[in-house]
Amino acid sequence: MQSNQRGAFSGCFGINRGHKLYPYIKGVSHNFQKQYDPKEAIEKQKIQQKQRYYERNIRRLKYARRQNDVASERKFSQAIRGYQSKLREIVKNNDFLTRQYDREQIISPNRAVIEQFRRDIRYNMTRKKITDKVSDPISKPELNKITKNFRKSGGKIFMGPEVDERLKNIGAEASVIGDDIMMISSGAGRAAIHEELIHIKQVRYYGAPSSDKDVFLREIEAGKLLLKNATKWNLTHKEIEDTKLLIKKYTMI
Template identity: 30%
Template sequence: MYNHDYGKASGTQGAHCHHELYPYLEGISTNPFEHPNTAKAIANGEIQQHQRALERKVRHDKKMIHYSEKMKDVVGQSHYKDMLSRHRSQLRDVVKNYDFLHRDYSREKIATGLSKKESNRITQKRIDQEAKLNSLKKEFGKAGFPKDMDEYRRVIYNRSDTRALRAHTSGREKGIVEPVIRYTDFIAKSNELNTKLIGLKTKDGRTVESYSQHMIARTFDTKNDESHGNVVRIGNSPDELVNDLKNGTVIEPDKEKLKTCLLKNGKNMMELNMSVQSHM
């Protein structure tokens, strides 16, 4: 003990040292210290970090509600109130399921709203979004796009709908989507693809995990596909894609995670992210 600076502020039993001393009799005394279960400690730590993440989301939701009220954004208020309710529910479930956790409401409180820097960033993003929407309407006409920013925000607050909107916008810009096709048609088709493709088992023993944004556009007919020399393209329905995946053979040109899959015995070519579930 004296070899570790006992009696000095920087040594054993010094300032902020929490070690305890016990009498020791050789041959009689035992070491009362039990080494903690490292694996369990790590697992519990990860669960606690999940709780901390939910607390951060709760604080962020409250700040965004305050910001939305300030901007008179009714759609935003409704969205973030729903998110706040969801995250609080998830937080209650986590604390209920693990007895070593406890609810600390002080971690869910906010003293202020968004920082000036964050507020300015979000405000500028909203300005850019409105400018982008107006630019698209000016170039392609109002048909097919959200009629105003409230409708636009209702879409972007939904991750799946946002992806479909981006696919529609990209398709219009590339000239592979007809003007009569609306963004709501893309959302409906995206929902159908999600239901019918995600989790689908192929003939080759793979499972479809996701599909490319461009694939949504390929489910629609077009009389002028500008990306392929203004040719007529007949769209592939989700049911046709399901049939080809179940009955065709998937051929991969490379080993990348996201790849273009050719379907032997089928006419389709698509970008799919797949996992192998069995030996082929």
């Protein structure tokens, strides 16, 4: 056992080792354990380390993409797809490897909120998209100004790639959770922000919606308030027309 460096970093029972002890009786015991070729094991480890390298680079690029502006997004996305292609190839060519998608993800500060949004989606109130035509995104200074009172009262705003993806999946520009969380897509316009602030006030006044009918009535009320304040809030012609269509849609349901 001394030659095997028991307990040492690279020896038997060291860190990340899978060694086990079995009783041995001379002339009676037999070794039925699967035998491995040391050279083959080392080669497989090298290939697996290459897989880990690709995964690390995907995480690094995803984090860099989040920190940079929209203009740089395409460059980072192409680089990410390049490493993902290499991962698919190395897994395809080595049957002892499996694709581990969780190793390609970065930890998101929005993850808990995203999960809550996923669970509570049934009666969520959202600013729905009417067409695929992109709204004029609200500027960061204007967003901060409009939501100042909401944030002072303890409200939180969540934005980012995960939020964009979740809202895209339900065809919305923005949404609320309860009376203190707003989720806003990167392409949301003024109407979406004002509408979600109205929904926040509705929840604080009426309580959480308890049925689809309740949601529809609140959407209609919010739409009418948007039209009433369209000039004051400087809504675009598209936002006004979309709001009219949404009111009509919810009225006919």
